[in-house]
Amino acid sequence: MHFIFSTGSLYNYSTDRCFEFARRAGFDGVELMVDHRWDTRHADYVQRLMDRYSMAVRAVHSPFRGNIGGWSSDLVGAIEKSVRLAETLGAAVVILHLPEVISYTFVQIGSSRFFLPLPGMRRHQRYSRWFEEGLPLLQQSTEVLLCVENLPAQRIFGRRINAMKWNAHSRDTIGDITRFPHITLDTTHLGTWGLEPTEIFVRWGKRVKHVHLSNFNGREHRRPEDGMLRLDRFLGRLTEAGYNHSVSLELHPDALAAGSDDNHVIGLLTASLARCRQWAQS
Numbered sequence: 001m002h003f004i005f006s007t008g009s010l011y012n013y014s015t016d017r018c019f020e021f022a023r024r025a026g027f028d029g030v031e032l033m034v035d036h037r038w039d040t041r042h043a044d045y046v047q048r049l050m051d052r053y054s055m056a057v058r059a060v061h062s063p064f065r066g067n068i069g070g071w072s073s074d075l076v077g078a079i080e081k082s083v084r085l086a087e088t089l090g091a092a093v094v095i096l097h098l099p100e101v102i103s104y105t106f107v108q109i110g111s112s113r114f115f116l117p118l119p120g121m122r123r124h125q126r127y128s129r130w131f132e133e134g135l136p137l138l139q140q141s142t143e144v145l146l147c148v149e150n151l152p153a154q155r156i157f158g159r160r161i162n163a164m165k166w167n168a169h170s171r172d173t174i175g176d177i178t179r180f181p182h183i184t185l186d187t188t189h190l191g192t193w194g195l196e197p198t199e200i201f202v203r204w205g206k207r208v209k210h211v212h213l214s215n216f217n218g219r220e221h222r223r224p225e226d227g228m229l230r231l232d233r234f235l236g237r238l239t240e241a242g243y244n245h246s247v248s249l250e251l252h253p254d255a256l257a258a259g260s261d262d263n264h265v266i267g268l269l270t271a272s273l274a275r276c277r278q279w280a281q282s
Contacts, residue, residue, distance in 0.1 A: 034063050041081075061082075061095040076127060083146070093209055097149055148180040150167060180207070211245070
């Protein structure tokens, strides 16, 4: 089992600093989040960071949105480019998101962000068809594992809403995502649905080829030791099952006190990593 650091955890920092922090905290590598930062998309530059910090890129997360200026115009193109990037860097997996069944956006009011459905808009029709027809073909063309990620609840007036096709959003729908051979199990996303990661891992079994690890305390992507999910049991179960893939610490910047002194941020990462390794060995 490899413990790696997602560069998406500090999306407001440079990619270079993310690699530096991962190295200083003692991680086994990084998950490269392809996003608004140009340097996340340039294989030559990322390779220099890998060499400089002796950090392997073990996973590549394809962009949340397909329309990334100068790189791709849709989600399918973004995934295909992410696969090529992963092949070049030697990453074992590419993480991709499920298609929408309810199109939506978010509205920011002050410090709060609200989920807003877009009735009548069906922007993921092509993407949904590609998931059933194109995804298997792309998988056949590469040794990189295409790992489909379970996604969180959205809320309207306090009610949980599932906006994604084939998502695990209840015990009755846990099996829907298993139509795909490779899964990224996201612990905090399960927490938004009141589901415990250990139970879901037992159900999904060897399909789980990648893990996004963080806790949930009413807010997503908290540090592993800060929340209601029993991640100690989860990591222990991974060890018992002989899980030999990556576990990526994927946090929100505020969980790492982003913006504070670098040594403080690295100290938080170091402490969380030590706790995870302890749980995995117990």
